[in-house]
Amino acid sequence: MSADTDRTAPPVEILLVEDNLGDARLTREALKEGKVYNNLHWVKDGVEALDFLHKRGKHKDAPKPDIILLDLNLPKKDGREVLQEIKSDSRLMRIPVVVLTTSKAEEDVLKTYMLHANCYVTKPVDLEQFIKVVQSIDNFWLTVVTLPNGK
């Protein structure tokens, strides 16, 4: 829980791109139970996600996210397009992207488009599983991503 969170380190900036209120809330709840001190930035569609990443409009002051949690089914601009833009932009391409999929089938579809996310996570129905997933993102962050920063 938040009691274990290491608050001495700067918060991990997480961008959650998710149109579903329920899923967004679940992610937030799961992260609360995780170990990583984080700032969760929630945008609801692909256009806004790219505005955030390019610091445009109301996201003029947005931080560069350390990790992106990307849902695929988004209004306006869907997750595939967002992923493509991220991976073709030299400033953004190094940001790890975790794709949250609704089904295994979606993952296959994505692979057929030759878009390589860093990680695919199928959203489980089971809460326990979901919490484990989010925590694994925690672990991923703590063990892998932070190392190049020398922490």
Place this chain on the structure above:
Amino acid sequence: MPGRQWDAASKAKVVLEGLKGRSESAICKRHRIEPAEYRRWRKQFLANIARPFESRRVPPAQRSSRLLAGMSQKVWEESAKAMRVAQELIEALPIPVFFKARDGKHLGANRAWESYFGVNRDAFIGGTVEELFAQAPEAAARHHAADEDLWRNPGTCIYELEVPVHDGTFRHTLNYKATFAGADGEVAGLIGAIIDITERKRAEQRQAIEHRITRILSESETPREAMPGVLAAFCETLGWACGARWSLDAQLGGYRCEETWSKDDVAVADFLAASRKSIYQPGQAGLIRRVLGRGEPVWIVDVSAEESFLRGKQAARAGLRSAFALPIRLGDEVLGALEFFHRDTLQPDEWLLKTGVAIGLQIGHFMARTQAERELRQSEARFRSLTGLSSDWYWEEDEELRLTFMSSRFVERTGIDPAPFIGRKRWEEPAPNLTEADWARHKAQLERREPFFDFEMERVSPDGNSVWLAVSGEPVFEDRKFRGYRGVGTDITERKRAQVALHEAYDELARSNAELQQFAYVASHDLQEPLRMIGSYTQLLERRYGEKLDSDAREFMDFIVDGATRMKQLIEDLLAYSRVGTRGKELRPIQAQSALDRALVNLRVSIESSDAQITHDALPEVTVDDTQLTQLFQNLIGNAIKFKKKDEPIRIHVGVQDGGDEWQFSVSDNGIGIEPQYFERIFMVFQRLHTRDEYAGTGIGLAICKKVVERHRGRIWVESAYGKGSTFVFTLPKTQQGET
């Protein structure tokens, strides 16, 4: 008699013309003399030449006195001179001439007579016509009757008669007879001249036969139809009793009697009936075999005496004596033979043999023509039935590829008047379906003089409708020179419409299938989200507030979560099922072993926990979607593990058999088995034989297996006895084509 002095010799010559058969009016006209004058000359001439013969019958004592009586020396000398001229002329005449007295006895004859009948004229003096024609009494009687007539009505007479001559053959003669008077003015006898008209007669006869046969042949279409008439023409004209035609029957390999003809005579009819039943193998003996073998006419004088003639005795019993057979020929080819029988014993007749050869050739040409006509008719009939069956119309083009002919069926079928097309090339009329490039290809084909098949053209009928034509043609060459094209055409409008409808239906089906796939995908995808909400938030409730809820509430919440979880699984399975067809990979040759290995890796946990023993044959290379083959093995082996007997260790064998053009794989287990009534049902989507409490699963596994196998054009089925394990068999074709 203006301008002409007639001496005795000239007068004698004129009279001789009459003796040679020229008519009185013709002679008078020619020499411009009065008939009365001519008759006086003839009387005088005949009297002159008859005088010496007559004098023989007069006693010598009276002779000189008679000759001298009332006759001056000058008259006597003139008379003697005329007499000598006449006698010399008669002696030199090439035609037989003879003299008879009133009592019918021969007085004398010239040299020609002597050689014509082969009788010594001096020895025959005093002989009668009955003695001359002892072998031909009818001829003698006819002559006798003619003489009697003359005695009653003195003057001249002419008649034809067939008489035997020196060699025993019968000749046609024209007999000219004239009476002469004695010194007393009374009829003393007659002078006869014989003109042999046999050649003319026979020429007429031959012409008559040939005309008759020509007419029969021209009115007949087959030899069978013509032959009885031909045989009758020959027999009736020439007096033969019966005839028959023989042919070489290729099937029987022998000679067969085809048609016969005879006058009403039971015995002859029996003989001919027997002939019709006979079949002779080719050979040299016998009448027909000799003719057909040598291709030359054969004459048998007496059939009863000819040992080699097999039917000789039968013919003799029917009263037949001589036989004559001639070949029917076309050039050197012998097509058959005609045979004729005569009631008399006849010596070979050169004329008849020659006539026979001519008739044989005539019939040979006829048979060749009828054969050619029959073949032409058959060919035409074949062509008609072919075009009638397979095509609608026939067309022709000239060497410039301009249409010259279009059969009437064209307008009947298409409603388009072909008249405007005549004289024009195919590409000069609009065909909306064809591009310039299409026409260029077609024209190039025609330039190469190649045949073409089912060239499809769209034309517009007068009422504005599309008419589709399929045209086929082949080049025509005469003497190696290109003469144009000819061919057939078919109205394929209905077929085209059906094709278009079929295409539309196919497109519609494909679209509807794609929509359905998309629908299934989207629907199942979108169903996941609310499910996740139900499951996750129910669990979040329990996690946060579980302690505040009673046990019933917690149990209910468990049911909610369980339901949501199962529903998610169903949706996942359904998606997997729908993706077999739409998301499959290209078929490639792989080792089946590698697919099996992957399946076993995927199943490692359940294999280890169930302690299943899995064996397999050496597996071949197969052309498949490797992921799907892995899934296939995985589902079948997974089922075999799942449906195990409680108290028996699991044994599974993966086998393969060579089924010719396909491989037959099998997955056998020693599990619980399946009752036969469920053999079909287990392959249907979400069909289960057990409750979830007994065996987990949604019932999609075998449905996916079936779909995978069918995508690979194979079959899948189960062989099982309840309680004795199951064997799932599926086939994979060794070669795959077209499918991706």
